[in-house]
Amino acid sequence: MTDWTWDYDPSEEYVAGKLPPGVVAEVERLATELSALGNGSAKVGRPVDREGGLREFDILSGRGFISFLAVPRQRCVHICNVTWYG
Structure with a gap:
């Protein structure tokens, strides 16, 4: 375990305000993971040929994706x- 945290940027309402509750739960589960x-979170998802910067990760069997910064x-x-x- 690490002492890292996660947060919505710029806000939860802006990023997840109109999503179904099940999708929000999955996003928050993945954010916790x-x-x-x-530091390894900077290597997860796309793009696969470099680390850092804005990353993308598929959610719910390809029915969407999250964009995140580590x-x-x-x-x-x-x-x-x-x-x-959807």
């Missing part, structure tokens, strides 16, 4: 966007 990886100096994973195809 990403923060548990600590910021080592803040020890935080920022969930920036959720795209849901």
Whole structure:
């Protein structure tokens, strides 16, 4: 375990306000898992050929994806966007 946390950026209402509750629960579960990886979260998802920067990770069997930033100096994973195809 690490001392990393996660948060919505810029806010929960902006990022997840109109999503179904089950999707929000899955996003928050994945955010918790990403923060548990600590520095390793900068290597998860796309793009696969480099680490850092804005990352993307599929959710719910490809029915959507999250975009996130792993910021080592803040020890935080920022969930920036959720795209849901429903």
